[in-house]
Amino acid sequence: MTNTAIRRTGALATLLLAACAGAAGVATDTSSAGPAPSAPLPALDSARLIADLYRLADDSMAGRATGTPENAKARAWLVSEFRRIGLAPVGSGFEQPFAFVRRGASDSTRGANVLGQLRGSRVPGRVLVVSAHFDHVGTRNGEIYNGADDNASGTAAVLAMAAWFKAHPPEHTIIFALWDAEEMGLVGARHFVANPPVPLASIAANVNLDMVSRNDRGELYAAGATPYPQLRPLLEALRPRAAVTLMLGHDSGTGSENWTNQSDQGAFHAVQIPFVYFGVEDHPDYHRPTDDPSRIQPGFYYRAARTVAAFVESLDRAFSAPAP
Ligand SMILES: [Zn+2]
Secondary structure, eight states, rough: OOHHHHHHHHHHHHHHHHHHHHHHHHHHHHSSSOTTTTOOOOOOOOHHHHHHHHHHHHHGGOOOOOTTTTHHHHHHHHHHHHHHHEEEEBTOOOEEEHHHEEETTEEEEEEEEEEEEEOSSSSSEEEEEEEEEEOOOOOTTTTTTIIIIIIIIIHHHHHHHHHHHHSSSOOOEEEEESSSSSSTTSSHHHHHHHHHSGGGGEEEEEEEEEOOOOOOEEEEEEEEETGGGGHHHEEEHHHTOOEEEEEEEOEEEEESTTTTTTTTHHHHHTTTTTTTEOOOOOOOOTSSSTOOGGSOOOOHHHHHHHHHHHHHHHHHHHHSSOOO
């Protein structure tokens, strides 16, 4: 990453600030253009959402560890879904391959992100990246770590959002990105940022999902408003509409309670691209073989996915507001 790119991104963040400030002004006037607190959330396909999670977290995917045949099988299916939904490839194809050497290893490991896009109807040159990692930790000592919540849930939610936005075209380009090798250190997302298929300066924000299918208190966290306060008005406007208890936080301080660098949004934050990360607090099945589809909470999951979709929609529309 070059300093030039970072400076350009910084300038874009200022643009975003102006756009979001304008949107916030509109959103508080519930009689006009902004979404009212009662505005319906995007109606994602709930049956497909759940079925897709089950498919990704099935034993036949063997935990989707990067570099395994089962990870490649999951990836091939995701590419076929992007095609079925009607996304366009980003660059030369739907896959962005990369190789890396794991710590302590002599051979390199190969992985690939799955990327697809919907071209913006009004401002195609400005891009939102909506993402989730599809890999998990695989099989250990004969036990399959299915990674239903982590992160078949985010992956299936991205598929559902892609289908919804295909039917409700965005004004700005949306790249739907399914990262590989997150569990090995955000490798796929870092590769994307280091080798961007579109200019980094055109990327206005990253919305990343990682673990969105269960919480006993019905709480979904949105992190990012502390480092990127220009996003706070949009998130605050979403809270009364949200179908889950939308919490803001986990985005400041130095300890493990700051989730900024704990998933792929960290790669975007590293180059000062604003992010919002959606996810739940850790649960007893986190990174255990028991993170199975039977443990997710389908009702919460569907409501969480619709809430995130509503945020992406509001982000897309925020740019449309006239500058204050
Ligand atoms: Zn994860």
